[in-house]
Amino acid sequence: MTDLSIHSRNLLDTQQPDDVSENEPREECGVFGVWAPGEDVAKLTYYGLYALQHRGQEAAGIAVGDGSQVLVFKDLGLVSQVFDEQTLASMIGHVAVGHCRYSTTGSTTWENSQPIFRHTDAGSGVALGHNGNLVNTAELAARARDLGLYGPSDRAAASSDSDVVGALLAHGAADKTLEQAAVELLPTLKGAFCLTFQDETTLYAARDPHGIRPLSLGRLDRGWVVASETAAFDIVGASFVRDIEPGELLAIDNNGVRSTRFAEATPKLCVFEHVYLARPDSVIHGRSVHSARVDIGRRLAREQPAVGDLVIPVPESGTPAAVGFAQESGIPYGQGLMKNAYVGRTFIQPSQTIRQLGIRLKLNPLREVIRGRRLVVVDDSIVRGNTQRALIRMLREAGAAEVHVRIASAPVRWPCFYGIDFASPAELIANGMESEEHMVDGVRQAIGADSLGYISVDEMIAATGEERSNLCAACFDGKYPIELPGETAMGKAVLETMMSSDAAPADPLIAQNDNVSAVMRP
Template structure:
């Protein structure tokens, strides 16, 4: 795929809803004033692969031109040596995508590039309301029928630039039209900007690298690149990188409301969010569970990989030995639709394999970070019993997921959520475990060592800090008793 090709790539990737776990929309990355910026962007995107696996892309700038390459799949598959050679320059932005708006295929790959204004943008987040963006474009005879939210935002900014505004001025003017969650990097041939919604729902940070700068969704990318963390971009802030250096503008007043699911599940454990180690917070989630619930068991077993820190924390606090009794095949990234249950079960077995010699005759505490639909947990519990477990006690290192998300997670319907329409005992019966335990909301907050006011916990409490428009009409208040 050539660097100049802007067309969609590949066929639609279809997955069984039963097999799809929680997924976060995207990762964004920006490199400014660093030689061979696209190569660094490639390695940075690799470090952020967990945030999106459907497509990967980079746009670079050199001698007044922008060059683009986007392809479906993982970073390692999307880029080859010759692709990076066609992305010259010392400015680059990159993106890994998991779709929550628009089709899950290459047609909406990012970064989005508008050639006539020489402008490109990468977006992490989601706009539950796009009315203002649509009106702006409609007033200028631009059709939005084939656009997703990220593309609408890009075309709005490009439209403002066509009217004579510089990119940073365009962002300031467009801010009131951006009704949703966004952590973005954007670029022109000589300038890069990074900006964040007024609640800071999705993370975005800055680092220095030599005389240049790196912007990334998570700090783990800085470690990979050898960059030095500088600071987080504040909610409502825009940071501009140009030939004069780095400049900051508080476009709107901000109030930090990071999605707490970043700590629970999404972020890599070696990242730092709001000054806190993700790995340490997940340890604390397990310790809080051990304080709240006393269990008689022989071993603590995590559902790999994101539940490992919480399981270690629970083991340490409870004194019950930790065992890696489930092995994950890390080379299986997606489960495609299968024509019958036998083949679907085969896919599951390819992902996770129990160790009978560890499990046989044991009372098992099975730790997972969340239960969304319940189907995967049901299979795991059955797998442990078949491997010889005497008892299986499921503990979850977060509260019940009761409400949908509209800020970039792939759960937009309350009907999908098992805790929204089943009681505690019905869920336990559905997954087939001897017992089921959730961490309390207060315990989750305590584990972060930060005040509740700094988080959006909409999936747990139904409070949405950024308006969600007509989506609110379909949400029902849920009262869930954990026991």
């Protein structure tokens, strides 16, 4: 018989992110798993999640199995806020999965934090963490309701695509092994998913057939780990083995690592992982993220040259591209902005006076460096433009003679359905312009820059070292590799509605589709 203990302090239920972070693209989630008898798997998972904290800062959780039961602890907050020594010491076992969450489908509540836990009819337990976003959540939830897994009053519980997957997976394992249930369920999931899940004895990892989000396998002296990014391997002392292939399911237990192909691979890795999402010290498909971003900066300097006295980054995400831009242009590189390392998410709400200062919560100018200089400011992306507008105003107040902005990604014009939370299309500053020329000049005027230049999609992709056919760049070019809800009249109607206005959808079926409403919120 499997016991379940879920603990929560629920201290952060009413706390919201500060205004500064709302202007940036939000990472999706981070997943980590470890199978290592004789090791402190809870602490290994804690440190793995710590390395993945940038991928999700709303909630964190760890599940541990000891061969007879699964123990889950999760809560809202950062990894370091959720866990302490006493909690981790009580989580004893040989297999664990961990998750740090930013919501893309489902609201920010404790119930939607992960790992998701479900009992099977056979008496075992399943704990699951999910990185990505499904596009057929409504269809899967309807199937779960038909099977009796949700009642009429369980709508809130089914607001997370991850919870629906966990429910269906546990149901399928009632009369078969969890591995067999996964092989049957995974081909029915549409969208982006990297899953780590477990029962009492075995660790599993799966990646969607398009491989939109990264997932890798690493080796410990006495076990195995899987993680969203290779940077997590470094912090726990694991060596990189290989990327988990698109359409592959791994099972890790006393018999070693087993690989099952549940779908044909059609790679479409998210290019924004290289541009912004992943840590620069991670490696994706054999390419150093830092090297890719430096190369983007070099290509940006060739495509969009600027005349200036100093190249400065918007830290930290703009730093590698700024280094590349300086190297290629010959303009000296300098540090013109200081970042407050302790401002990621601000749980104590700023007063109105402090809120009006906006970006100063995160960045402060080095006036002696900036004063009288023509600055080339390199940033990773522009979404709404609010951050850049406030930043340029701050630089001018600090004495900058000119501010030339260069962006290390193409213009973000389209929403993401696969796990990144951008603003709604009506709020995307580059969306809806008549031509590229008008768009660039319109954005330049809106943010108050002396000049503005974006890298092209082609050059951005070339810097990743990947074939364009193997990448998803839908947020830049609107070409979605996976059919949207219904593609179908419903999917097209959703897109047309989203691109034409910011009004709420009239069709209640569209309004109830979680993966659509997630990107339509104001």
